[in-house]
Amino acid sequence: MFGFLRKLTLVFSLPVLIFGASFTEVEAGFGITPPYVRNTSLTRHSVYEQQILLVRGDSATAQKAEITIDAPEIQDWITVLEGDEIIMDRGKQKVPMTVQVKVPGDAEFKKYQGSIRIRTVPFDDGASQGAVSISLGALVDISLEVIDKEIKNFRVRRISAPDLNEGSKLAWLFFPGKINFNMLIENTGNVDISPSKVEFRIFDRSGKALLEETKNIGKIQKIIPYGTETVTAELPTRLPAGSYIARYRIYNDEEIKQEGDLNLNILPEGTLQTAGFGFIGLSIAHKISVLLPIFATLIALIYAWQSRARRKRQY
Template identity: 45%
Template sequence: MYKRFLILAVLFIFITDASVALAGFGITPPYVRNDKLTQGSTFTQEIILVRGDPVEDLKAEITINVPGIEEWISIDRGNEFLLPAGEKQVPMRVTVSVPQNAAYERYKGSIRIRTLSPDPASGVSIALGAQIDVDIRVVDEIRDFEVKRVQISETEEPRRFWWFEFPGKIQFSMGIENTGNAPTAPSRVQLDIYDRRGNVVLETSYNVNKIEEVLPFETRDTQAFIPTRLPPGAYLVKYSIFRFEDEVKRSGELTLSVLPQGTLAGYEGFGIDGLSFSDKLTIIIPAVVIVVLALISMLVIFIRRKNTRRRKPTRRLPREEVYEDEDDDYPKRPRQTDPQPRRVVQGAHGVVDLSRRNNR
């Protein structure tokens, strides 16, 4: 009899505690922490608000208490929002925006969440709440990342057009997690391509594109595009991902398949950016020569036109001079300052002055 009573008492306590737990309120994770923030950076933490038995709407009220940085912190839903009935989990995003002139210090505090009925006239209700611990540290700039995953795509053999050889395009994908507080990306990717057994290095190639940077505290895929001039076949690839010029962040081995031209649907190989340096020179040098010749031709035409204008004769009108006498107000006839030489001819009736005839 005593044992039965003890069992019933234990079951009653368990059921009672279970109902309280189901009707409770909690958050996960219960903190906002980051010790790698820097001036001008932004950090966002998602907090899940969990309700055990969401039979009614509840209003959530947020109070931020982090001395010195309260204006840095914002809630995507605002400081007051509704927890609708029927939803056990409601996400809330806490964003910390560090200003450019922030001091290099550590800031600690809390964010309190209090839930109550949205209608105060509905009757007596129990207010439930939770606390989010805030621990923020502002430090100098840190550029670092982790490589979460890598993948290499199939490619096609090089294609020829005239004397140009356009290489095959290898797409090397990397899942990058930025563990620093500034935008960053791998500096370069190196592929050492071996024969199928891995005995002989057939080609060493590097990415020709600038790898896109990943924002602080973000994880996403980035691509490195790497040329290859190998014929169709299967190859062993040893890759190296560099953080700086001399620091290898991750290395490993993969297999590469080079397929005949036209095999892959939707495949787009390299354009001019994938050509070798010698092939690029065959485009650049003729283009430069043409431009120089065009400039020289334009300069010669300009000089010739300028000289032609200088040589063109100009007609000058005779200068008329008027002399006035001191006692006469009317101008007199201009004096002949440069008389023409007389030309005379001996005729049958005497001497004839030809200069006078011309003047007439």
């Protein structure tokens, strides 16, 4: 009877022991995310960066990760910006590693493969001699392709439109308020890009009555390939102070990349210490009213100078 009970206890204890051993292995493990560097839309002279997180289960001691690039055909293209050794300080479970790819101007149009080997070893910060250490590692797969094609595309990550002052008058001229429409843009193509156009349709607070249609003035800053930056589109508005609903559209040439609604608050003139539009924001009629006298004066001066020169030649 006692022998049977001992066998039964052993049967039920084995899964617990195995599970416990597996759990300890996970807790003390090392991994990376994502486990690859991939880009299938590179062109000559492209610069591409990808961040990889080094993750460890036990951060009680300091370690360093030794980096080895194994990509014979493209060895010179690839750099780990943090260096060949990355210190993982005590208490830090996640440490970033940035892989940069620089494609030369004479690269062949084809696919390229390789890998990056990562090995963790104890960091020599005074650890006691004779202590047992376990070295863990991971492998980053490299898969790249250089193509003879321009890809112009982007993704809109986030948008915002801060409060603004209403427009102002100077003599007969009206300088409109300036809407600063901020966009966090990720360039998913392989050439510099920015939104080609931003349109606003501004409604009353109920969202029913259309009060104004406007679009951005001037060019929007471009983002480098594979980069993510906040850029600003500047749109004029001639609406008075008040709260409105703006329905926006962000374009990539003729394609609408994103559209939606946002709240737009226009404050009384002088409320905010921000600059509005200058001459570029004036209406066409007001621009003509400013430029016409200037051009007329210049023409008169040129005519007078030519008349005087002719009289001198006659004498």
